[in-house]
Amino acid sequence: MQKEMYFGVGVSPLSYEEILADLDNRMKEGKKSTIIAVNPEKVMAAEKNEQLRELINNSTYGIADGVGILLASKLKKGQVTSRVTGVDMMDRLLQFAAEKGYRVFMYGAKEEVVSTAVKKIEEKYPNIIIAGYENGYVQDPKQVVDKINAAKADLLFVAMGSPKQELWIREHMDSLSAKVYQGVGGSFDVFAGHVKRAPAFYRKLGLEWFYRLMKEPKRLKRQMALPKFLLKVVRSK
Ligand code: UDP
Numbered sequence: 001m002q003k004e005m006y007f008g009v010g011v012s013p014l015s016y017e018e019i020l021a022d023l024d025n026r027m028k029e030g031k032k033s034t035i036i037a038v039n040p041e042k043v044m045a046a047e048k049n050e051q052l053r054e055l056i057n058n059s060t061y062g063i064a065d066g067v068g069i070l071l072a073s074k075l076k077k078g079q080v081t082s083r084v085t086g087v088d089m090m091d092r093l094l095q096f097a098a099e100k101g102y103r104v105f106m107y108g109a110k111e112e113v114v115s116t117a118v119k120k121i122e123e124k125y126p127n128i129i130i131a132g133y134e135n136g137y138v139q140d141p142k143q144v145v146d147k148i149n150a151a152k153a154d155l156l157f158v159a160m161g162s163p164k165q166e167l168w169i170r171e172h173m174d175s176l177s178a179k180v181y182q183g184v185g186g187s188f189d190v191f192a193g194h195v196k197r198a199p200a201f202y203r204k205l206g207l208e209w210f211y212r213l214m215k216e217p218k219r220l221k222r223q224m225a226l227p228k229f230l231l232k233v234v235r236s237k
Contacts, residue, residue, distance in 0.1 A: 003062060004078045007232070008053055009043045011069055012061045016092045019061055024100070026060070027154070027179045028167040034058075034173070036166055036184040037065035037086040040072075040229035041222055055166050067206035072233040073111030078188055083206075084089045087197070090157055093180065094210040098125040099157050105148050105178065108136035108159030117191040135161045141168070145175050155180040159188040 001022070003010030006190075007102055013232040014022070028035050046053040063084040064070055073080035097104050106114055106163060114133050122128060132142055132151035138160060148156060156178040158165040165183035189195040198201070198211035210228065213219050 001060075002079075003018055003057075004073060004076075004080060006038075006069070006072060006229075006234075007047045007206075008041050008057075009038060009046045009063050011038050011073075011080060013063050013081070014075070014083060014084070014197050015062065015063070016084060016089065019084070020092060020096050021061070022182060024096075025056065027102075028107060030071075031179070032173060033060040033180050034166075034169060035061045035089060035180070037061060037089075037162070037183070037185070038062045038069060039066035039223040040068035041223060042162070043069075043119075043230055044225045049075040052153070052163060058170075059166075062203050066226075068210065068229055070206070070229060075230070075233050075237065086182070086184050088130065088189050090184050091190075092184060093155060093182065094121055094125055094128060098128040101127075102154040103129045103131040103152055104155045104157070105153035106133040106157050106159070106188065107148065108134075108145060108157070108165065108184075109186075110137070113192045113194055114159075114188050115186040116193070118225060120193065122189055147170050149175075149177050150181045153178045155182075157182050157184050157187070161185055208223050 004013050023033055037054055038056060046056055064080045065085050069082050070080055114135050118130050119135050122130060131153050132147060134147055138144055158169055162183060162185055169181045169183060186195060190197060198208040202208050202211040209223055213223060
């Protein structure tokens with residue numbers, strides 16, 4: 001699958017629907033797939049960190065999370081036409097699992113957060129099979145791997161922050177029988193209703209970053225990656 005490169009980091013220029021269709025085929029062929037969210041902060045970090053770069057590039061799908069990649073693609077006249085956010089990708093995958101009868105396992109976040117997220121998801125998608133869950137503070141990985149396999153999970157969501165969750169997936173994927181793996185950061189907190197996303201107004205205008213900055217001014221340091229990244233894209237043209 002063709003990826004669009006940003007300073008050595010690959011982004012898949014696919015929509016939610018295209019990813020789901022491709023995943024469905026890969027699942028039927030018995031192939032394992034991994035989904036990783038790519039944003040300017042990660043691209044800038046990966047440029048200096050080969051391990052992170054490989055981790056992203058070895059994923060089946062590097063989704064264009066955040067408005068930065070979308071703007072960069074427009075500047076480069078690339079193929080990315082919309083954002084594909086981690087939390088929305090997870091939501092689409094949940095809907096997909098409910099429709100197809102695939103089994104879901106959720107691993108990560110605090111016990112209260114993950115159990116509430118499971119409940120809310122079961123209310124939203126009454127047909128869904130949440131085959132099991134585990135909080136992200138269990139120390140023994142073997143115990144978690146055995147629990148996921150015993151649940152016969154097809155889709156696994158890991159919410160422990162990046163890159164911890166992706167490293168965990170890479171380390172244990174060979175011992176797991178699940179077919180689809182996504183690292184979803186703080187998404188369980190969003191599904192549980194503990195963290196609110198920006199209102200639709202900001203999201204539509206691509207200003208989610210601005211809303212989050214107002215709520216949490218200390219994010220400024222992290223968000224400086226966005227203008228730096230765009231400047232670099234312009235210069236490299
Ligand atoms: N978390 C966890 N285990 C850990 C560290 C973090 O389960 O050892 C969880 C934490 O409770 C929270 C999520 O990982 O639910 C952190 O998400 P964050 O927003 O930091 O991730 P990002 O989206 O920024 O990568």
